Amino acid sequence: MQGASLGYSRQRAGQTVRGNRHRGVPSTCVTGYACGLTKLHGIFTPLLVPQDERGQINEPELRRFVSWLIERGVHGLYPNGSTGEFTRLTAEERRRVVAVVADEARGRVPILAGAAEANVKETLAACEAYAGMGVRAVAIVAPFYYKLTPESVYAYFGEIARNSPIDLTLYNIPMFASPIDVPTIRRLAGEFPRVIGIKDSSGDLAFMMRMMAAVRPLRSDFAFLTGWEAVLAPMLMIGCDGGTNASSNVVPEITRRIFDLTVAGNHQEAMKWQFRILELFDAMLFPFEFPDGFRAGAELRGFHFGRGRQPQTSAQRADRTALTAVLQCILADFELVERPAAGCAPRIRQVETDKVEQVVFEVMRELEKRGVL
Amino acid sequence: MQGASLGYSRQRAGQTVRGNRHRGVPSTCVTGYACGLTKLHGIFTPLLVPQDERGQINEPELRRFVSWLIERGVHGLYPNGSTGEFTRLTAEERRRVVAVVADEARGRVPILAGAAEANVKETLAACEAYAGMGVRAVAIVAPFYYKLTPESVYAYFGEIARNSPIDLTLYNIPMFASPIDVPTIRRLAGEFPRVIGIKDSSGDLAFMMRMMAAVRPLRSDFAFLTGWEAVLAPMLMIGCDGGTNASSNVVPEITRRIFDLTVAGNHQEAMKWQFRILELFDAMLFPFEFPDGFRAGAELRGFHFGRGRQPQTSAQRADRTALTAVLQCILADFELVERPAAGCAPRIRQVETDKVEQVVFEVMRELEKRGVL
């Protein structure tokens, strides 16, 4: 299950490894930044995990998916995120996913590996293992199930950061886990060089700005990534370094384009694509149980994800078919897939519908003007 | 209490008034847009209300404040908003506030008058009255106290829009009132020409984009205003038409500047000011009961607001003094007021503090590199 068993050699990632405690990074540095590694930036795909008929991880398909994503321009890969349903994998499976992804990526893009385990000791063991696989950093979600106070969130991340052999990013997802507040983020960023960034999935721009204002004066190397692509372009426009966005499993070309357009300062064009990705995101997020809508979207791009681990009723399976047809229509508008044979019903934003409604509206207004209404 | 009794003539607003049912707008048009009025845009100040020693509305000070704001560049005025504590005024006082503001503005800027009363009948009576005072439109907050379903929110606004003699804007403030969801907004925008915009105080950019995507294809005249200046610049960058922002009571120059910079496409400069207004906003919002922090801020600009209508304990009054000193320091950095004589403690974003912390951090990193730590 180690990188080595996959024929993977860490040297491929361009890093010389010496020492023993801090495996995966040279002993002469502790944080990646201090070692000349660049700040995290760009779109990291929180990888969906394909399964085979028996419900096991489908490794060949995972490899094919990883390479397809890299070819379509994602800047990095993020296995074991919420999109990767890390909580529904066993501890062994989580290790295996990272090993396979790291091996397939072969250093072409950096890897941010989700490393949260049952407790700090297990998490540190995962950090050790992932460091040995050459990942760029680990991502640790805030404690979940129990809702902890900021002091305990600090204690948790502090204990990990103090002992981790590898750089780590905080992962704030308040709808699922204990929130990480701004003072705690500043405290962690100020005390632990190992903490090199935060992924925030709240979608709250004011919160993102508060974090930036609190941390950037201390740490120019600290990365701010958004996990909520409903606001990807605005987040990049206000200064985020990138995103880890479930939609990049489905439309890696588009999330990349939004990133590139904002970097180039072309905000108007970025916003056009943002409105389109918002429609897609909403269609994958709300009518499905997360992340099944994203799985359905990625299946339309030609991958086999198999049945998810959360059981579905027959009613849900029927719904899924209908909802997937809607996704196909949206993706067809992007010219990324064919339209379904049965055609597409007009959607709210399509010109045809709007025209009818607008004509009706104009007629009403005209009639009003003339005093008929 | 009518405009006339204040020596105010509606003609000053450049409108010819004929007919009797639709007072305030020419009988040949129903919606302002159809009458050639421009779409609402820019920063509308949700006016704080000064009180005198006896707890009555301080009309001379209100007039002085209104003119000061207009001179500092606000695009419009919005009496009887949440910042204006409309729920703490009597029905008579709400009328009086609008009458005074309209009279003082003398058509220099358009007025958006909060017109929500105890029920639809009373609200329509207020709409009539405000139309007679020459306001540009009324703003109606979603039903509050009871939390209503979308169908009831639609029924409520529909009943008002069907009978209002004046254009109206919806006011969505889900932390205080029943939320107005996207389908309801689209439905109202599609059916009622009188509904010409929405003020949204959720601060949620994805929600704003969803509204725009749903309504703009139908109604190019529909205005989107944000009530959450924590994200004012980003909201303008994604296409909002303006804002109704409590902070514009305190720093009208700055909210205007942010608006102008985004209109000019100078997003980078706009964001610099956005970060600064965020610090001020947070300092006025969180440690005080709303809107007392904004009152404290506006007092520093030279106005007398008197005691608010929500009683305070002596502990709160002591806190207020200390918190106001912090506000004075922030405003002094804007070069809008003097620094307090007692000086200013360093704040989180100030260079001095940050430098110390950054030096500590750099030293730690250096020691790590050298293997000392």
Next chain:
Amino acid sequence: MQGASLGYSRQRAGQTVRGNRHRGVPSTCVTGYACGLTKLHGIFTPLLVPQDERGQINEPELRRFVSWLIERGVHGLYPNGSTGEFTRLTAEERRRVVAVVADEARGRVPILAGAAEANVKETLAACEAYAGMGVRAVAIVAPFYYKLTPESVYAYFGEIARNSPIDLTLYNIPMFASPIDVPTIRRLAGEFPRVIGIKDSSGDLAFMMRMMAAVRPLRSDFAFLTGWEAVLAPMLMIGCDGGTNASSNVVPEITRRIFDLTVAGNHQEAMKWQFRILELFDAMLFPFEFPDGFRAGAELRGFHFGRGRQPQTSAQRADRTALTAVLQCILADFELVERPAAGCAPRIRQVETDKVEQVVFEVMRELEKRGVL
């Protein structure tokens, strides 16, 4: 609008009035308890308000309703509560409702009058007016719209209690208004003899016990009333003094019976009725906008409430008809109204349905035992 104009004389309430500041109670005492008035107890009906065709308060029907309730055993009346839609009445209408109710009650039962107005000054004026009408006490809901901190909630009630000429009860309804927490309740109870009780509509028994534990050692005269009849019997069983329950507008006989049974210590029988009132309460609460379901229920008892002040769509009016038929079936089971001519569909708790399901279940279990399944 005063009691006198209704031909009402305060002497009817059996109280001699002297002095001038504290109208409505003898000048030799301040709190009702100190004057020999008994602690509030029993079921107080938060009165629905009938309206006529023109949308005005239907006073004759209100009088008929008041007397009907008294005859059916309610212990007291509570005009201007949430059920009475006090926020949808004008300030004048609220006064009128109390005047009519007080006049009609003629001292037969005590009155707890909702007196919350736009601000403390207006609220105190209402307290004065209601004291002059001979009500037993006023009820003041916590500040709403703005969500206040405990310190501000304390300041608000303290200011009122310090100046009120009449006893008052706190009204905690956290789903609609700022919550009143236990330390604040204790503080108010400990400092202000005028504060003689609390109505709590949270339905949270632990919270009720925490209040009792905090206040009872200080104030044996302090009344605890529950506004959530979903748990009326349990609340009485743990020591509440009574309730102000919307359902008592519809089934005053049953809420009285539950009260009497718990006072008599017959908890088992009380719980039987509790389960039945829970079914009715849920059927009036969830499918309707509050309080329209209770209005529909009371209409079935023979009163005309007219259209409510919150507009309804035609879809909502159609739903209301169907939902009212369900209410009629539930009330018919209580033998309080006739069954609808169209008959009643089986409800979840009815024996017929359950028997079928139970038979199916038993058969399945039997088949399992025999190894067939």
Next chain:
Amino acid sequence: MQGASLGYSRQRAGQTVRGNRHRGVPSTCVTGYACGLTKLHGIFTPLLVPQDERGQINEPELRRFVSWLIERGVHGLYPNGSTGEFTRLTAEERRRVVAVVADEARGRVPILAGAAEANVKETLAACEAYAGMGVRAVAIVAPFYYKLTPESVYAYFGEIARNSPIDLTLYNIPMFASPIDVPTIRRLAGEFPRVIGIKDSSGDLAFMMRMMAAVRPLRSDFAFLTGWEAVLAPMLMIGCDGGTNASSNVVPEITRRIFDLTVAGNHQEAMKWQFRILELFDAMLFPFEFPDGFRAGAELRGFHFGRGRQPQTSAQRADRTALTAVLQCILADFELVERPAAGCAPRIRQVETDKVEQVVFEVMRELEKRGVL
């Protein structure tokens, strides 16, 4: 890790095991109830887990604790609950905890084993294993981290119930996991004989009554247990079959007494103890991170729990010492432990304090009567 390896023979639990698919129960029955097993009832302790110096499960102390609880009258044991921090144990540790507890209990009391694992397949494997250890039933918490719809919650439990070799109880804890709503509970109870009860930790009596009303007509064998001892006595008074209460780790005598008193119909006496346990529960719940306050309480009874797995800051450790002294004072009032040498500060409910405040209050009232105030 199997029962056998602990020298435990399932026959001790008085069950003959035949067949192969349904290990742990005779092949001639599927549900425990059909096999003559009684309905779950009484207080099941959700066991805290002691750890040794190295952070490993302290098995000798766990055994000592189990026997101590049984001797003090708990009706059953519930390892791997939220109090047992099942999410902070590895999959192997969870198995080990149940094995040790089952072996130590030796059939003296029934065991309800928390069996939720990463996914359905792993959960079913745990069910198999626990069936082999002779536990009475398993408890499965609703899916957590992701918040699922009722349809998915149904699908999840349905898949488990369809395949489980052992009876199971649902575990509803909406503050930590996806809520299980009443229709879903009814659906599961109606379709799956294996589902024999629910543990509900919402503390909501209305919800409990709604569940009972929906399920009891179908399933007389279905058990309702409350996990919220703040309302233990009221829940028992309205008809709950028992509870799984963290406080029973600390005061097993008292939770047992409350159960016995309510069974005997002595509600008044039960409520006296309920008020006292509420004070203790609040003191263990709110100021600590759950379940550390309960661990602190159980340590005062003479057990060594070691450091928990959630790290603590030094500030938290200092707080813990002070808070534990308060717990000691409360437990001393129960005459279960000695008072701390440093003495006890008066608490809110203590007679001494109350007397002072009451005297002050009476004096104030007297002065008012005399017109001095």
